[in-house]
Amino acid sequence: MATVTVPETTALSKLREAVQHCRNCDLYKDADRAVFGEGPKKSPLMMVGETPGDQEDKKGHVFVGPAGRLLDEALIDAGIDRAGVYLTNAVKHFKFTREERGKRRLHKTPSRSEIVACQTWLERELAAVKPAVLVLLGAVAASSVMGPSFRVTQQRGEVLDWPDHDGVIVATVHPSAVLRADDREAAYAEFVADLRVAARALP
Numbered sequence: 001m002a003t004v005t006v007p008e009t010t011a012l013s014k015l016r017e018a019v020q021h022c023r024n025c026d027l028y029k030d031a032d033r034a035v036f037g038e039g040p041k042k043s044p045l046m047m048v049g050e051t052p053g054d055q056e057d058k059k060g061h062v063f064v065g066p067a068g069r070l071l072d073e074a075l076i077d078a079g080i081d082r083a084g085v086y087l088t089n090a091v092k093h094f095k096f097t098r099e100e101r102g103k104r105r106l107h108k109t110p111s112r113s114e115i116v117a118c119q120t121w122l123e124r125e126l127a128a129v130k131p132a133v134l135v136l137l138g139a140v141a142a143s144s145v146m147g148p149s150f151r152v153t154q155q156r157g158e159v160l161d162w163p164d165h166d167g168v169i170v171a172t173v174h175p176s177a178v179l180r181a182d183d184r185e186a187a188y189a190e191f192v193a194d195l196r197v198a199a200r201a202l203p
C-alpha cells in the first residue's frame with residue numbers, strides 16, 4: 001500500500017488538510033473523509049476518542065453524533081467547557097460495515113494495524129497542543145497512546161504518568177459504552193466522575 005508522509009509540522013491547519021490524502025491504511029477507501037481534531041491549539045485539556053462515527057464522517061466534525069451528545073452532557077456535568085477542549089480521535093477515518101439490505105452504516109472497531117497506521121497524526125496533534133491533561137476515551141485511544149496491554153477497566157479515573165511527556169493522562173470509557181450500558185445511570189455517573197478527575201488535574 002502506498003503510504004503518505006505525515007508533514008513534519010505542528011500547524012494544525014496544514015495537518016488537517018494533509019490528512020485528507022492519507023493512504024496509510026485502507027479506511028480512506030470507504031469513508032467520506034478524514035475527520036481531524038478540533039479545538040483551541042493551546043488547550044490544556046485534550047481528549048482522544050476512537051474513530052469518527054456515521055454523523056462525524058458525514059459532517060466532517062468530531063463528536064457530533066449520539067456519543068458526542070452524551071459527551072457534551074457529561075462535560076457540562078463535570079464542569080468542563082467543551083469550547084476549551086481539543087477533541088480528536090485515535091483513528092481519523094470512519095470504519096463501518098453496511099447493514100444487510102439496509103443503508104445504515106454500522107461502526108466497526110479499528111484493528112491494531114489501523115490504530116498504528118494513524119498514530120503519527122495523533123502524535124503531531126499532541127506535539128501541537130501539548131496538553132497538560134490528556135483524556136483517553138476508551139480502549140482504542142488508550143491502546144494508541146499507552147499500548148495494547150493497557151486496560152481502561154483497571155486504570156480508569158486515575159491520574160497517570162504520561163511517559164516522555166510533560167503532562168498527565170486520565171483514561172476512561174468511551175461515551176458510546178455509557179450509551180450501551182445496562183445500568184446507564186450508573187455508567188454515566190462513573191464517566192462524569194472520571195472527567196472530574198481530569199478537570200481537577202488541570203494546572
Ligand code: URA
Pocket residue numbers: 049050051052053056061062063064065067068089
Ligand atoms: N466516537 C468517537 O470516538 N469519535 C467521534 O468523533 C465520534 C464518535
